Amino acid sequence: MSGRSTMQNVNSAFEYCDQLVKDFERVIEHPIVSKSSVYYTGIDLGTAYIVLAVLDENYQPVAGAYRFANVVKDGMVVDYIGAIRIVKELKQELEERLDTELVYAAAALPPGTMALDSGVIKHVVQGAGFEITNLLDEPTAANAVLKIKDGAIVDIGGGTTGITILKDGEVIYVADEPTGGTHFSLVIAGAYKMSFDEAENYKQNPKNHRELTPVVGPVVEKVSSILNRHLRDYQVETIYLVGGTCCLEGIETIIARQTGIPTYKPQNPMFVTPLGIALNCTQEIL
Template structure:
């Protein structure tokens, strides 16, 4: 029989805060029972800049999700982003000294610890993830799961991600401040890729770019493992600001124009002649000007994403191309523009791996929210379920002992 545990994710984005409650089975099926979305406050480019405002916005989002799901949120998987994130690929080596030379769980722990300690993490950085990318046993490369194999020497290739302690502390303070524990802090592009990428794409080599409101979160996969992660401090907010400044419009009108009419490939897309002038809230601007401004900034973002790749030969590193997600991937024509620049496949990724009351979540803007749940289900959901079972059994035992004495 499939076991279920209820998980919660909180995506504290620059534009919106989204709390999602879902029942997750040990097979990874996600049945969404409640979603709470509120506009963000107290955040800038993915970072908390006003703790009280951010805390209240998170509280509101959690309250909405609790009401919808009729579930009291006690802990959650939380996404982390921002310019303060650093990542590097590292290596660790240990000897298997036991007589049978069998690789056990302990050896995996030891070799991962060794990979962390190669470059000492300074006290102002917090270790977020140490992800094994692949193992080598006695020189034999490409081992994905070395448990149960025999060898003298075990090497591991890891991807290590660290964050600024202070930025993480501010986020944690907001969440704990409303009485919610943190199950795990997860780098947002890693979460998004759980919801958006296929195993094939990860195997062949692919770039995922989550273009949100304040940041563009990048994750590159190769041979089924993470290869590179990075956060760029430019996204949808800059697109709106360019329109606002360029066309002399108030920010909210520029935002509406962008969402309602914006396109980055107007020439290719429009089968009918586009209107020369478009209007919103009593303001009229040239359609061509709007699209030209958007196109210039999106082109810049795509080129910045490409700069994260090695100088030459990105075509061989990521033949599966670029997968765009995040709210700004809703912009009409981004995939066509991406294909023009990269000369590789480019698609827009929408989260799909869930059922229940999940309609709101079927939008690129919710890739991180859904991905956080999938990450939780994959790595810790069942661990939490087991510890929950353990706590329940312990409580029952204490109850029986008390009854005995009474």
């Protein structure tokens, strides 16, 4: 595939993605109180943040909320009661803002962890008062927004890096490694003599990103080495980044340099997966 056609594919994919994310960012601040016959909620239980995305009957964003949380570690729920409490509180907050009851929800897990943690995720969603209608892996959820046919979707979350390789629209390989934003924050905390929470906040401020690039560079290089190991047996011509950790300015440039593969990310990669989860929500209870 030529560089020009690759860029055309990237621009086409990100046009829909970026518009959906912009709409979602808008309704987080100003929910759309509509007369939708049904609402679909996507629940993203991340290591750093829990995000709820609510879509209407036409699968358009109408509301959203997120909260910093420490209930998941390396892609696994470690605080079951805390997870239920936060999801329930966010659910109630959104129900009040929309003046409706939210019934149906979907959730997702890192690739390869379905057998280990799917029951726990399902019980968290149900414990918060939802009917769960779908449970899928995170990169597959992200691709509902990205709509990639060929390439690798790399979801760098707080605790893990999920990798999904697609060929002709079909998933041909998935993997998950325990390296993510938590490791970035630990490095920042050590370098600046901060607490972990202070480092997390410092990392999230875009004004600090340029300064932090050389500090977290070794961790980005480790992520790149993980990608090289998993992608080497496949003809991957493009890497697409999603996940909150990818908000770090310039991360795509380092990964592209380390892997030798053109690497792109949408404008706000943090919200791609929760929106993809919501797009996979239905009214058919699991």
